Amino acid sequence: MKIKKRARIYVIKLNKKIISLILIIILAIIIIAFFNGFNSTEIFKHSSGEKIIIDPGHGGIDGGTGDKGGLLEKDVNLDVALYLKEELMKDGFNVIMTREEDESLEDFSSINASRYRRDLNARKSIINKNKPKAFVSIHVNSSKKTTARGVQVYYYPGSNESQELARNICKSIDINVYEKFLKSGELKVKVLPEDYFILRETECTGVLVEIGFITNPEDNALLKNDKYKRKIAYSIKEGVKMWLE
Ligand SMILES: [Zn+2]
Numbered sequence: 001m002k003i004k005k006r007a008r009i010y011v012i013k014l015n016k017k018i019i020s021l022i023l024i025i026i027l028a029i030i031i032i033a034f035f036n037g038f039n040s041t042e043i044f045k046h047s048s049g050e051k052i053i054i055d056p057g058h059g060g061i062d063g064g065t066g067d068k069g070g071l072l073e074k075d076v077n078l079d080v081a082l083y084l085k086e087e088l089m090k091d092g093f094n095v096i097m098t099r100e101e102d103e104s105l106e107d108f109s110s111i112n113a114s115r116y117r118r119d120l121n122a123r124k125s126i127i128n129k130n131k132p133k134a135f136v137s138i139h140v141n142s143s144k145k146t147t148a149r150g151v152q153v154y155y156y157p158g159s160n161e162s163q164e165l166a167r168n169i170c171k172s173i174d175i176n177v178y179e180k181f182l183k184s185g186e187l188k189v190k191v192l193p194e195d196y197f198i199l200r201e202t203e204c205t206g207v208l209v210e211i212g213f214i215t216n217p218e219d220n221a222l223l224k225n226d227k228y229k230r231k232i233a234y235s236i237k238e239g240v241k242m243w244l245e
Pocket of ligand 1: 057058064065073139140
């Protein structure tokens with residue numbers, strides 16, 4: 001009897017060890033599958049060092065549009081651009097900025113043209129020289145009609161890729177900013193074609209995002225709101241990722 005008991009205990013102990021071992025193996029398989037499958041598509045696929053250029057409009061002597069309270073487009077553009085840089089880098093993108101400070105870029109262009117045109121030409125050169133997967137120019141809108149509001153994403157007419165990128169960014173802002181953040185069922189981003197210099201003269205896919213109207217009271221308040229600016233940046237990143245899929 002004693003021997004049998006001992007034998008039985010031994011068997012139970014062995015089974016427990018085997019069960020533990022099987023559980024550890026299953027757990028290891030789940031962890032490996034998670035990191036290999038999930039992460040490689042979620043992070044590595046998008047990020048894999050894909051180069052994106054962010055172009056915050058205006059800067060320095062060129063404030064862009066503004067309001068009576070002293071809010072200037074150039075500063076809002078840079079805020080959002082820096083948040084977007086942070087977002088993209090977090091996901092492993094290779095980010096290049098046309099400017100990271102409050103400066104205009106005309107001194108980086110040697111063409112014989114107006115200051116405004118030399119500034120744009122410098123931005124074009126940075127984009128064309130670096131050959132990114134895509135670029136995003138960031139601007140703030142204004143209108144004589146104070147009722148005009150909302151984000152507008154511009155693509156180059158005739159470029160399917162530019163239009164696709166614009167559509168994805170639009171979709172992402174509609175969901176992440178208008179629906180989830182502002183809880184508005186009415187506000188919708190507009191996707192529009194426009195023959196802008198920066199879209200026409202660049203050799204890669206790009207869009208120009210007008211992140212709101214400084215002349216509209218609701219949008220104006222949002223352009224001063226850090227949470228809104230961060231949400232816009234996050235949404236542009238998500239749109240770029242959707243476009244890359
Ligand atoms: Zn502008």
